[in-house]
Amino acid sequence: MTADTITAADIRINARWLIPIEPSGVVLEHQAVIIQGTKIAAVLPMAEADHEFRTRETIELPHHVVMPGLINMHGHAAMSLFRGMADDLPLMTWLNDHIWPAEGRFISEQFIADGTQLAMAEMLRTGTTTFSDMYFFPEIVAQMAHDTGMRAQICFPLLDFPTVWGSGPDEYLSKGEALIDAWQGDDYIMPAIGPHAPYTVSDGPLTEAVALSKRTGARIQIHLHETEFEVADAIDKQGKRPIERLAELGVLGTNTQCVHMTQISDSDIALLADTGTHVIHCPESNLKLASGLCPAQKLMERGINLAIGTDGAASNNDLDLFGEIRTAAMVAKVVANDAAALSAHQALQVATLNGARALGREHELGSLVAGKLADIIAVDLSDPFIQPVYDPASHLVYSNHGRAVTHSWINGVPQVQDGKLTRIDVPDLMLRVEDWARKIRQQQAD
Numbered sequence: 001m002t003a004d005t006i007t008a009a010d011i012r013i014n015a016r017w018l019i020p021i022e023p024s025g026v027v028l029e030h031q032a033v034i035i036q037g038t039k040i041a042a043v044l045p046m047a048e049a050d051h052e053f054r055t056r057e058t059i060e061l062p063h064h065v066v067m068p069g070l071i072n073m074h075g076h077a078a079m080s081l082f083r084g085m086a087d088d089l090p091l092m093t094w095l096n097d098h099i100w101p102a103e104g105r106f107i108s109e110q111f112i113a114d115g116t117q118l119a120m121a122e123m124l125r126t127g128t129t130t131f132s133d134m135y136f137f138p139e140i141v142a143q144m145a146h147d148t149g150m151r152a153q154i155c156f157p158l159l160d161f162p163t164v165w166g167s168g169p170d171e172y173l174s175k176g177e178a179l180i181d182a183w184q185g186d187d188y189i190m191p192a193i194g195p196h197a198p199y200t201v202s203d204g205p206l207t208e209a210v211a212l213s214k215r216t217g218a219r220i221q222i223h224l225h226e227t228e229f230e231v232a233d234a235i236d237k238q239g240k241r242p243i244e245r246l247a248e249l250g251v252l253g254t255n256t257q258c259v260h261m262t263q264i265s266d267s268d269i270a271l272l273a274d275t276g277t278h279v280i281h282c283p284e285s286n287l288k289l290a291s292g293l294c295p296a297q298k299l300m301e302r303g304i305n306l307a308i309g310t311d312g313a314a315s316n317n318d319l320d321l322f323g324e325i326r327t328a329a330m331v332a333k334v335v336a337n338d339a340a341a342l343s344a345h346q347a348l349q350v351a352t353l354n355g356a357r358a359l360g361r362e363h364e365l366g367s368l369v370a371g372k373l374a375d376i377i378a379v380d381l382s383d384p385f386i387q388p389v390y391d392p393a394s395h396l397v398y399s400n401h402g403r404a405v406t407h408s409w410i411n412g413v414p415q416v417q418d419g420k421l422t423r424i425d426v427p428d429l430m431l432r433v434e435d436w437a438r439k440i441r442q443q444q445a446d
């Protein structure tokens with residue numbers, strides 16, 4: 001081997017185990033991942049890498065499993081500041097009597113900036129490299145994610161009623177279109193349309209959302225069939241299931257992501273499958289609000305793309321996607337009455353490649369394959385609580401939690417090193433979070 005056959009690259013990660021997601025169901029050992037610029041240049045056995053690459057930096061991960069960064073496909077980042085504020089309530093009481101009044105009182109540009117940074121710190125620290133957000137002041141969330149170097153789908157809110165971000169549908173749509181124009185084509189930020197739910201958005205704005213999506217290619221994300229009440233109430237008032245109404249309005253399709261879907265009939269499944277609509281499963285929020293459970297295995301068997309999200313920290317109450325994966329795998333087995341439902345490898349795919357599919361970026365994200373973007377995480381499996389290791393995939397799903405994540409890179413840029421965030425000043429953030437907590441506690445006491 002002569003020196004001119006050796007390729008220069010930026011970073012080499014030496015991994016004890018590697019789960020590439022593609023090919024599926026595989027655990028490799030003693031692998032090197034080579035990063036050049038923003039992309040994965042190669043994934044190959046360490047012994048071969050010695051002969052083929054010379055890098056300016058090598059990271060040794062002798063007790064770790066390396067895998068693609070997790071994709072959290074649904075949340076409301078700044079709601080992290082409302083974590084634990086209103087627990088043990090069903091959805092509509094939680095929203096009407098606690099969350100919406102609190103949002104009316106506290107949400108401002110600064111609240112969104114501080115809450116979003118808190119959420120990003122937690123997500124990065126627990127292995128998420130891409131997240132989807134649906135919340136107020138999306139222009140601030142987009143800028144903060146971009147400045148931090150996190151990938152994010154930013155859904156602007158669309159509702160029938162006024163909020164702190166807009167006077168009504170016309171203003172939401174015009175501000176939203178400006179957001180799409182500002183970020184269209186960005187590598188990190190994917191602007192999208194976020195009609196809140198069928199019960200808060202009427203036919204006119206939904207039709208305009210579809211037209212905007214068609215014009216710009218922006219994706220649509222909507223809460224759908226979250227509770228039995230939502231479906232029963234729609235049948236009562238409109239004579240049809242919410243998903244049927246969305247189908248008639250042209251909302252369903254490959255650019256649309258339906259969040260929750262705990263109430264699903266065979267005809268709903270047919271609509272989702274025939275239109276190529278994606279489903280975002282949020283099991284912990286659904287459990288905590290007693291909303292119901294999405295039949296994950298059934299949907300996947302019908303070829304529907306299932307991705308996963310935490311929802312906001314006010315209904316979860318954390319943004320640790322490894323915890324969500326574990327819950328999803330457990331719950332899927334009970335719902336399907338089949339212990340083989342949502343296996344460990346399937347659950348990992350749901351949280352990576354399937355998220356990338358929902359974003360339309362499966363050719364760039366979601367697996368460790370040469371040519372894809374270098375969004376990579378490492379999880380330390382040396383903790384005594386998760387010994388011995390027979391199958392790292394099993395441990396990641398059934399025994400792990402996100403705090404075992406020690407490293408992450410997004411676009412080849414280190415975001416977590418030895419368990420520490422590289423781009424967020426955590427002590428400064430904690431001061432701002434405590435300020436908000438003081439204000440919120442004060443108001444609750446009044």
Ligand SMILES: CSC[C@H]1O[C@@H](n2cnc3c(O)ncnc32)[C@H](O)[C@@H]1O
Binds near residue numbers: 136196
């Ligand atoms: C239009 S901005 C998002 C809006 O959604 C609220 N929200 C948070 N979690 C849920 C949920 O599980 N179902 C419905 N709505 C939810 C959030 O508080 C914002 O007002």
Ligand SMILES: [Zn+2]
Binds near residue numbers: 076223259311312
């Ligand atoms: Zn939500």
